Structures are given as C-alpha cells and as structure tokens.
Amino acid sequence: MVFNxxxxxxxxxxxxxxxxxxxxxDGLIIFLSASYIAVILGTIAVEEGMLDYPVRHLRDHFDSSLLFEMLYLPVFYLYFYRTTLYSRTFKL
Known part of the structure; x- marks a missing residue:
C-alpha cells in the first residue's frame, strides 16, 4: 500500500x-513517553513475530509502523487522559 x-x-x-x-x-509528557514506550514494545513484538503491520511507511528502514506507534497510539493516550482527567473512581 502506498503512503497517503x-x-x-x-x-x-x-x-x-x-x-x-x-x-x-502534561500533554507533552504523556505524548512523548507513550511514543517512546510504543516504539520499544512495537519493535520487540515485530522482531519476535508476534505482530505484522500490513502498511508500513519507510519500509526499507523500519519493520514497524511509525505512523501508528509515534502518532496514532500516543494521540489515543492523550484522548484517554483528557476524558478521564477529572473522573472519580468507581464506587461499589
């Protein structure tokens, strides 16, 4: 698939x-730490054969999906943090 x-x-x-x-x-700390952790864990998962990305950008240089690991996943973490920032703990 071609880069879009x-x-x-x-x-x-x-x-x-x-x-x-x-x-x-807070946003930058969450984004940068999530990117760092996602790249490390994603690289380990791809090298062990547990995960295979069908669409990879810079296919010649990286085995993992940089767009997902460095942009989409940390943005999801930011959205999760933003929606749960002022929520209270669940009371039984």
Missing part, C-alpha cells in the same frame, strides 16, 4: 486538538 498523506494530516489534526485542551506540560 491524508492519514498523516488527520493524525496531526487530532494531536493539535488534544493538546489544545490539556495543560501543555
């Missing part, structure tokens, strides 16, 4: 919208 810049622009738009509604320090 539409997916990259959607990812950056979602990142901008999520960072705008959070304190910038």
């Amino acid at each position: 810049p539409k997916y990259l622009s959607i990812g950056f738009l979602l990142l901008f919208l999520n960072l705008r509604k959070l304190p910038i320090k």
Whole structure:
C-alpha cells in the first residue's frame, strides 16, 4: 500500500486538538513517553513475530509502523487522559 498523506494530516489534526485542551506540560509528557514506550514494545513484538503491520511507511528502514506507534497510539493516550482527567473512581 502506498503512503497517503491524508492519514498523516488527520493524525496531526487530532494531536493539535488534544493538546489544545490539556495543560501543555502534561500533554507533552504523556505524548512523548507513550511514543517512546510504543516504539520499544512495537519493535520487540515485530522482531519476535508476534505482530505484522500490513502498511508500513519507510519500509526499507523500519519493520514497524511509525505512523501508528509515534502518532496514532500516543494521540489515543492523550484522548484517554483528557476524558478521564477529572473522573472519580468507581464506587461499589
């Protein structure tokens, strides 16, 4: 499959919208740490054969999906953090 810049622009738009509604320090810490952890765990999973990405950008240099591990997954973490920031714990 060929690289489509539409997916990259959607990812950056979602990142901008999520960072705008959070304190910038919290948002950057979550985004950067999630990217770091996702790249490490994704690389281990791909090298062990547990995971195979059908669409990979820069296929000659990386075995994992950079767009997913460095943009989409951390944006999902930001969205999860933003929606659960002021929620209370579940009371039984």
